[in-house]
Each structure stands twice: as structure tokens, then as C-alpha cells.
């Protein structure tokens with residue numbers, strides 16, 4: 001199945017250029033970011049930040065969410081990219097970069 005369902009959000013960033021999101025493609029581990037720098041160079045500081053953390057964590061991004069969210073809730077949301085994005089927007093830790 002080739003679709004946008006394949007892309008999962010990893011981290012939301014607050015930058016001087018706005019709010020940006022880095023997504024990972026689960027099948028290839030490719031990263032993409034919606035900032036202007038990424039569209040020019042296919043790489044940016046946000047994607048690099050995510051890649052470094054993934055490398056340190058065995059290839060999986062350690063998503064940080066509020067303790068208000070139970071493990072079951074975040075596990076359930078992780079199966080649905082839309083629900084997972086909602087979870088991160090509402091309870092995720094936002095990195096300033």
C-alpha cells in the first residue's frame with residue numbers, strides 16, 4: 001500500500017520561520033520536513049535533529065508526550081497517523097530549534 005498513511009509525524013518544531021513538522025516514512029525511514037530550507041536542500045536542521053535522535057535510539061524516534069496521556073492511548077494513536085498527529089499537537093513536547 002503506497003499512500004500518505006506511510007508517513008508518521010515524529011516531532012513538531014517551533015522556529016523563527018514558523019512551526020514545522022518532521023515526518024518519517026515507516027517503510028524506508030526517510031525523513032521530510034515542511035520548512036522552506038528542506039524544500040530547497042532536502043535536508044534541514046529539524047530533520048537532522050530527528051535523525052540524530054533516531055540513530056541514538058536504534059532507529060526509532062523517542063516521541064515525548066505529556067504524562068496526561070496513558071501508554072495505551074499513545075499506543076493506540078500510533079496506529080493511526082491522523083490520531084497520532086492530533087496527540088502530538090495536543091500533548092507532545094515541542095522543540096524550539
Ligand SMILES: [Zn+2]
Nearest residue numbers: 033035044046
Ligand atoms: Zn525543517
